[in-house]
Amino acid sequence: MNDSITRKFKRLVVKIETPITKTGNGPAVGGKVNNLLLLGSENGNGKEGKKYLVKGLRGWINHAMMALAKGEGIEVCHSSEKIETQKGERILPEGFHPAGKCSEEGKEECIKHKLMGSFRKPSKIRFEPVIIISSQAKITSEGIQQVHIATENRNALTYHTKEAIQDFGERYFSGEFTLIIEFLEEPSKGELGFLLKAILYAPELGLGAASNNGAGKTKILEVVLQQVERSRGFTKEGKVLEEERTRNLWKEMQEGLAAWPPVA
Amino acid sequence: MATSSMNKCFRLIGRTISPIVHTTHQFFIKGCKVTITREPEENEKGYLPYPRKTHYGKLVKREQKAPTVKNCYQGFVVVDLPGTNNQAQKKLDWFLQLETLGGHINEGMGKIAWIERKEITPSKKIPKEKKMVIQKGLGYYPKPMLTAIKALLLHDFVHTEKHDSKVYHEVKISSPFIREACKNHHNGEYLNNWLIPIIKKYDGLASFLNRRIPRREERRYDYENGIIDCKAVAEEIERRQENVYELYNYIYYNKTFSRFYETIDYANNKLRKHLLLAVNLLINDFKKGKIEVEDNKIVKVSIPTTEKEEETKKFLSGSKVLKRIYPSKKGLVRPKIEQTNFQGLTVQSETARKKDREKRLAME
Numbered sequence: 001m002n003d004s005i006t007r008k009f010k011r012l013v014v015k016i017e018t019p020i021t022k023t024g025n026g027p028a029v030g031g032k033v034n035n036l037l038l039l040g041s042e043n044g045n046g047k048e049g050k051k052y053l054v055k056g057l058r059g060w061i062n063h064a065m066m067a068l069a070k071g072e073g074i075e076v077c078h079s080s081e082k083i084e085t086q087k088g089e090r091i092l093p094e095g096f097h098p099a100g101k102c103s104e105e106g107k108e109e110c111i112k113h114k115l116m117g118s119f120r121k122p123s124k125i126r127f128e129p130v131i132i133i134s135s136q137a138k139i140t141s142e143g144i145q146q147v148h149i150a151t152e153n154r155n156a157l158t159y160h161t162k163e164a165i166q167d168f169g170e171r172y173f174s175g176e177f178t179l180i181i182e183f184l185e186e187p188s189k190g191e192l193g194f195l196l197k198a199i200l201y202a203p204e205l206g207l208g209a210a211s212n213n214g215a216g217k218t219k220i221l222e223v224v225l226q227q228v229e230r231s232r233g234f235t236k237e238g239k240v241l242e243e244e245r246t247r248n249l250w251k252e253m254q255e256g257l258a259a260w261p262p263v264a
Numbered sequence: 265m266a267t268s269s270m271n272k273c274f275r276l277i278g279r280t281i282s283p284i285v286h287t288t289h290q291f292f293i294k295g296c297k298v299t300i301t302r303e304p305e306e307n308e309k310g311y312l313p314y315p316r317k318t319h320y321g322k323l324v325k326r327e328q329k330a331p332t333v334k335n336c337y338q339g340f341v342v343v344d345l346p347g348t349n350n351q352a353q354k355k356l357d358w359f360l361q362l363e364t365l366g367g368h369i370n371e372g373m374g375k376i377a378w379i380e381r382k383e384i385t386p387s388k389k390i391p392k393e394k395k396m397v398i399q400k401g402l403g404y405y406p407k408p409m410l411t412a413i414k415a416l417l418l419h420d421f422v423h424t425e426k427h428d429s430k431v432y433h434e435v436k437i438s439s440p441f442i443r444e445a446c447k448n449h450h451n452g453e454y455l456n457n458w459l460i461p462i463i464k465k466y467d468g469l470a471s472f473l474n475r476r477i478p479r480r481e482e483r484r485y486d487y488e489n490g491i492i493d494c495k496a497v498a499e500e501i502e503r504r505q506e507n508v509y510e511l512y513n514y515i516y517y518n519k520t521f522s523r524f525y526e527t528i529d530y531a532n533n534k535l536r537k538h539l540l541l542a543v544n545l546l547i548n549d550f551k552k553g554k555i556e557v558e559d560n561k562i563v564k565v566s567i568p569t570t571e572k573e574e575e576t577k578k579f580l581s582g583s584k585v586l587k588r589i590y591p592s593k594k595g596l597v598r599p600k601i602e603q604t605n606f607q608g609l610t611v612q613s614e615t616a617r618k619k620d621r622e623k624r625l626a627m628e
Contacts, residue, residue, distance in 0.1 A: 005361045025321070039283065039338060040316055053282055058371045126364075129282035129372035143281060232360055232378070240360070240378040 004233030004241075010249070012181040014199055015222040020215045022152075022172045023056045023208035033151060033169040034209070039131065049137025051144060052171075054130040056208055057179055061127075064202035065112050065194065070095045072261045076112035077102060081119070111194050111260075115187070124187065125195070128180035132173055147175035172215065189252075192225070193260030196253065199223060225249045225256075274345040274352050275382045276359050277304045281375040283336035284366040289315050294355055297344045298365070300337040304379075310389035315339035320373065334367070341365065341376050348383060356381065396548050398540050402512050406557045409550060411442065414508045415459050416466055416542045417515060419446045420535065421501055426450040430484055430524060430535055433498035438505060458561045462546070470542035474526065474533045481531035485523045492520055515539055551585050 025037040036052035069076040078096035100118030102110045117123035135146045156166040206216030229245045289300040301312040321333040343359050345352045366374040421435035437443040445459035485492055504511045526533040549555050556565050
């Protein structure tokens with residue numbers, strides 16, 4: 001491993017628990033079930049258990065940031081770039097500006113834009129994919145998390161004839177999973193504090209669909225800030241060898257939490 | 265050995281952890297070809313197999329697909345770097361530090377894990393088969409082929425046991441041989457006419473390939489868009505029947521004719537496409553060598569079952585096709601033409617007379 005490539009970065013490891021969450025990819029054309037984003041099975045046979053990708057985690061934190069900043073009375077970017085509809089109805093709520101508007105010349109960039117970016121500026125953070133597999137599956141590989149996956153069938157019938165009005169299913173999962181957020185650039189203390197507090201605020205919002213029907217409840221179990229040194233190189237046979245060293249940064253986390261919101 | 269080492273190049277292989285959002289499964293980065301495949305090795309034909317395709321985004325019934333839904337691919341990632349020199353090594357290192365590819369990477373898509381590096385020699389690829397294209401105009405073909413083409417173009421304009429003429433009015437076909445074939449192409453009888461099995465085969469094949477969704481209509485053309493003078497159309501075809509090229513062009517280009525349906529049950533299909541497809545299938549088979557011209561007839565070439573698969577894969581080269589159209593006259597035994605005088609005696613040539621004289625002198 002003499003000619004290896006190393007990368008140093010910081011990351012947040014967040015452990016989350018959920019009783020029921022529906023982060024679907026939308027129903028397929030002609031289908032009745034709103035499925036999670038299917039990634040196929042481990043060996044391609046379909047017998048070992050199907051892999052799914054949990055969508056919408058970045059958007060969830062994005063909305064948590066907006067709600068948190070509004071509560072503190074700080075103006076940040078909205079998730080949308082639009083101000084009004086084609087008919088002229090205003091859709092931008094009070095306390096926000098359109099996404100990326102603050103990055104224009106002569107304006108002060110808001111803290112959310114610094115972290116999440118927009119069409120004008122790339123983001124500072126990257127969300128790692130959360131890939132889940134059924135807890136019943138016997139074969140798993142590294143990086144895949146085991147949770148309970150099932151389908152909730154909903155069938156509404158007419159009173160007299162008992163014919164189906166609505167007949168559809170929604171795929172959900174429940175259990176513990178880990179979310180990893182990588183910093184592509186070194187964050188300032190204020191940015192780190194804002195992100196940490198947004199993660200702590202996120203359970204107040206629902207994750208995924210049907211949050212008003214009891215789905216999408218979450219509980220943050222653990223948040224750790226880590227310093228990672230990842231190296232990658234080739235062996236003599238040409239195989240890629242990857243090594244990772246981690247160190248927890250508890251002190252920096254505390255400093256970050258104290259740095260936001262700024263004291264006027 | 266020197267040339268083989270020159271052709272060698274690096275290949276970096278990886279595995280997708282989450283699907284790569286991209287418009288295509290093949291693209292270039294820094295002059296290196298990146299391919300997302302199902303397996304990291306080439307198949308028998310020398311191509312990397314097509315990857316598993318999924319959709320990222322909401323698929324809603326009866327709503328427009330793009331731009332809310334994006335294509336994404338998963339499987340293996342193969343990066344082919346040109347050569348094995350220092351520049352290629354630098355590019356290899358750059359690719360090795362990559363952790364994601366494609367779009368939506370900040371949302372968790374396009375994550376990859378590199379597996380290994382290889383030194384390979386690029387394998388030869390078998391050229392892909394050409395798709396059959398309906399020709400704009402007919403080329404030159406032998407006389408029996410032109411007869412068969414004419415019969416295929418005219419076979420739906422006569423009353424048969426199964427259906428009436430598809431332009432309502434029957435076209436009077438001047439050639440009795442073609443007329444007989446067209447009239448009986450739905451029968452089981454072959455009547456010692458070599459055209460009937462050909463019309464039967466290519467008519468059936470063209471309708472099989474074209475028919476997908478049935479739609480029943482009462483008339484044989486789109487009546488809502490105006491009435492067509494069917495008698496005039498029949499007369500037009502009748503007038504052009506002597507020249508195959510003219511008839512083909514009329515069917516190809518005429519806008520009024522293109523409004524006719526293939527059948528009443530399959531009104532989505534047009535008669536124009538059915539006729540042109542049948543003719544082009546015949547031409548395609550002739551070019552591939554599946555049919556041949558023998559004794560002023562078109563005959564099916566019998567191929568042994570073992571060679572059949574290999575034979576159908578290959579397209580004949582341009583020169584071989586030309587040889588089929590213009591067969592060489594070498595080695596042909598021409599029948600002797602004997603001239604007769606008025607008394608019924610044969611007239612010998614001067615050279616033959618000389619030879620006879622010499623023989624007699626030698627005998628004496």
